[in-house]
Amino acid sequence: MEMTEILNKNLMKTNMNAKSKDEVLHELAELLLANGNITDIEGFIKDIYAREAEGQTGIGNYVAIPHGKSAFVKDVGVAIGINNEEIPWETLDGKGVKGIILFAVGDDVEAAKDHLKLLAMFARKLGNDEVVANLLQAKDQNAIVTAFV
Template sequence: MDLSKILDDKIICIDMPAENKDESITLLSEKLKNAGYIDNLESFKKDIYYRESLGKTGIGNYIAIPHGKSDSVKKVGIAIGKLEHEIEWETLDDKGVKIIFLFAVGSNNESAEKHLMLLAEVASKLGDDDAVKKLLEAKSVDDIKNIFI
């Protein structure tokens, strides 16, 4: 899957002003709704929080990858938020979060396959300490996109 076709300026936010997990998920979900990726904000958030209840989506290194299958998704995408400061999140390394990748994935099998491919591609980049350092230092949408392209 070509991340350059998935990464969309309209759903990437630098210096996101969220103060906590709920605000960050809401802000990124609103971006997805406004850009036509989802059609029902509350239903989408409910599906994300259901997945959050199953296990930690904070993968460490100040990064979280909340996701969940949702009938509200009309187009697969990844909303990215780089926070102004660290917020609390349940993470594997017990640190907070500074960057959030909110995956919008439909409930059908085709979307599930796309989700797995996207997750694998993003995870391979996030496993690279240099890429994570660049993400944490990113000052623009292009800085973030260039890490994945």
């Protein structure tokens, strides 16, 4: 699995005006539903919140990577949102979040492998301050892709 294979411009949204974690998760889940990655928004988000309850997904630097295994995932996908304003989120550095990378992975054994690959792939990229800066300043889908590749 390569970054270029997983990045899908149909699953990216910039200039978002969400005011809460719930709003941003719903907006990104709508993209996943429209693209055929998930079959039910509320069921999927319930599974994301179950994972959120286990520990924070805000990795610091204004970025969060919410994720969770869900039976409502039909096809692995990554929805990426860039919010205009910082929103409250449980993070490692105590700051809010502007960049949200929402993983949609199934709940079977094969999906678990994909899940770990995705986490590792994005964690490597997001460990680079320049990648994060470019991501948070992205004004369109092309700029998001450019930040990661």
